[in-house]
Amino acid sequence: MGVTTQTGAVILAQQSIAPPPIHYSAIAPVLIVLGAACLAVLVEAFVPRRLRWSVQVGLSLCTLVAAGAWLVVYARGEPMGLTTLADTLAIDTPTLFLWGTLLVLGLASILLIADRSVEPGGAFVAESSAAPSPSPRAASGGSTGGTATSIAPAPTPAPARATASVAEMRTEVFPLGLFSLGGMMVFCAANDLLTMFIALEALSLPLYVMCGLARRRRLLSQEAAVKYFLLGAFASAFFLYGLALLYGYAGSVELSAIADATAGSLRSDTLLFAGLGLLVVGLLFKGSVGPFHMWTPDVYHGAPTAVTGFMAACTKVAAFGAILRVLHVAFEASSWEWHWVLWTVAVVSMVIGAVLGLTQSDIKRMVAYSSIAHAGFLLIGAITLTDEGLSATLFYLLAYGVTTIAVFGVISLVRTSEGEATHLSAWSGLAKRSPLIAWVFTFLLLALAGIPLTSGFMGKFVVFSAALTAGMAPLVVIALVASAVAAFFYLRVIVLMHFNEPAPDGPTVSVPGAFTTAAITLGVVVTLLLGVLPTPVLDWASVGGFVS
């Protein structure tokens, strides 16, 4: 008891001597997002149910725009990189770029999540406690017993739809999304490992819940949530264990202190590399880099499509933001000892993504494997450890995120009466039914494949040229071959859409609501602009390195 009081007094005394300065203007975007998330919880509690959706959507969009506006104003003052909150957060150029990326992607995701016209009542479950009852299972068409029951409601689809639209979607998804986004912003700004861990949990926990909220295919969705949660918990444990070992090695959790410790000390290399390995495993898991990708296809497949878009784009940005910072700041000096490991990981990720992507018959799983391949490309940029590599990776993250969200936006539009038609066979002949959507999707797929004049190509180009300059020619060649292999499965979808006859009982393309239209338009325009006129964004991404 006495000891506790004593330590408490010591801490108090230290605080009274040197209160850590806080640069409120620098961290305002995070504060806005997290503050709005708290507000959104209150909205959930006190605002009448019929108003909640509009209030939540308005609040979320205003938050993101306000945070973005603040960020722009702050960044235009050309601030010096600084650390704040007792050096736990580093607000430097990469942080600002990543925050901007996250806010743009978050905005697009919220737009997708908010859409209620494609799926009447929204894509999210009306009662989050709703167990997978027989009728939703029948709707998923997943069980043989369900096939018989699914025939029964078919003659009277109109009343069924009516009841579906009466049940308003639950709106917890908005505060959850904001909390997660806030966590991501802290994650890629965290300057010590403990802050990074807390941010990791703050971004992950809401995501686990969001994955389980799909209105259709409840079982798949809940399975995805459980799988993501369990594997995510493992990854967090790895991260934490690595953190502990590194603390044992360096005597500090600050990245700069670890960097100092690695520079020519006689400490235990075992602690260092075991710690680094475990830490990186946790980070690679979040970035869905192979071979730590096991959750990706299932979760992408099961989660509501809008959430998948959010997860695919924003989580990847946050995870690679953190990977970049950890590698650049803390482990640059020891890079010649570990870079072979990450070379291998990058190759494995590209090969797994490209090769297994070929065998997929579900479009969401296909995009999941594509994201694993892209994670490999991103990792190449991350392990160059040069300023060009840094800015190239940042550019790639923005380009990839925007395209991916638009891809999931389009996927959410192609539906049968039973929900989204994600099986590839359902996409055949889409160009005959709805040419505009087919061409938009073709463009996005070409961007993922890395065809010139799209952002995907510019991203690959800058990453590969940075890697080649850094002397990683073999990795670049493997990456190029992997790109060519991956191009096959994108092409396959293009062939299906354009050159095949439509299936007689094929899906219809819903007329997108204003929100989805906005998200897809944003994605397509940015994808094109970054491909044709990449200069401004390249300049923003390349004005400086990390501070610590």
Add this chain to the structure above:
Amino acid sequence: MTLLLALILLPLAGAVVVALLRGNERAAKFAALAFSLVELVLAAVAWIVYDPAGPRLQLTSSVEWIPAFDIRLSFGVDGIALVMVAVIALLTPLVLGFSWRERIPTGRTHGGFFSLLLVQQALTVAVFATTDVFVFYVLFELMLIPMYFLIGGYGGPQRQYAAVKFFLYSFLGGLIMLASVIGAYAYAARATGQGTFDWARLTQILGDAPLGVQVWIFLGFFLAFAIKAPLVPLHTWLPDAAEQAPIGVAVIVVGVLDKVGTFGFLRYSLPLAPDASQVLAPLVLVLAVLGVLYGSLQAFGQVDLKRLIAYVSIAHFGFIALGIFAFTSQAQIGSASYMVNHSIATGMLVLVIGMIIARGGSTRIDDYGGMAQVTPLLGGMLLVAGLSTLSLPGTNSFISEFLVLIGSFATRPVYTVLATLGMVLAAVYVFRLYQRVMQGPVSGNALIGAAGGPGAATDPNLLARGAENASGGAYRAGIGDLDAREIAVLAPLVVLVIVLGFYPEPMLEVITPSVEATMSEIGVTDPVTSQGGN
């Protein structure tokens, strides 16, 4: 805006106009034809304006695109690029004319088809015209997209397979080339402190690069161009693409698109990696000779008319590659002019075969026989195209093939002798084709079917008139000889075959300075100076 930019932008504008008009088939067709004819006039003007004695690159223009990497939208032509641009400008209206009445798959329109063809034309002109290595790569890949939709959307029954195969092959090659493009940039950045993609500067910088660097850069470019050209082990996409593509598109594929590969050898592989290309020349020469022999033998064995042309082209690309990598100016001039003459000869052959197929409805050689009795004019055209293909003296290809062989013999006698066998084989497959399709008694399912029953086949006159007297006009079409449209399509090619056969000077005049500049960039002189009298 320079003339060259106009040559690139005009077909693009045309494509937009035609796409907008596609509801009205007639208007769309005439608009496309008009744009392609204006393009042809512009190309002729460019030819006149071009000064063979002037600087290496002419009609230049340059706009900044991505300053972070010193990427500029630079365009300019040398003699080789100019003649290729002229060939594209010539072939496109002919292809449009040929495709005027092509059957288009249901749900698609002539407007869409012609619009894609014009996009293809614009991108191909731009590929030949750009002088920025990065922009070249971008266009090299972009060029695939309209072609992919042309084959996949308008082709034969296996069109999806052919389109995807075509795309993936070229895309893979392009990506490997991208590694070399970036590698060249990275080397320039390291050597001079300032990376660049400008072709002329890269040529200077890389000319002094160590062999190890050059070899990798050479191999990246080589793979892309060897797939495009195509050289033998990498050729398998071409027969499929040529077989499944509509005839008009096949003309563009073998006539123009493939030339990007051989053009790339001359413009990029040799100057960017001069030492490596001489060290690795035997590799290319082996593949080239292999291509000549393998292509000729395969052509001999084909049962499908369109696949036959593909293999003929593969054999000819072997000749072109042989000439380029023989490193004498004679051989290279031969190769550069062969690129043009092959486009004319093979383009004509494809068109004539397309006209045969349009009459018989079958692509199998077995389905035809004795056609010359019914359609003498068409038979004559096949003979002209065939003779030009086998490089008979007096036709355009002869002079090129002769230059290639005589120029290559000076440095590479063994390869040259082996390749000469290809000339013999060419005579065999061309005459065999002509004999089986045109000569002998009228026979073959396609002809008999088209003419309206077995009774018609016995009487050539009946066949020609389409059995109108036999059943009172029930069989309306029959098998007619060439109509005015088809004559208009073939006439310019016939004229060129003969004129360039006897008077190739205008073309050689334009090509020669550029080839000699290439030779001096590589740092090679002709082995026997007395021969360099071209």
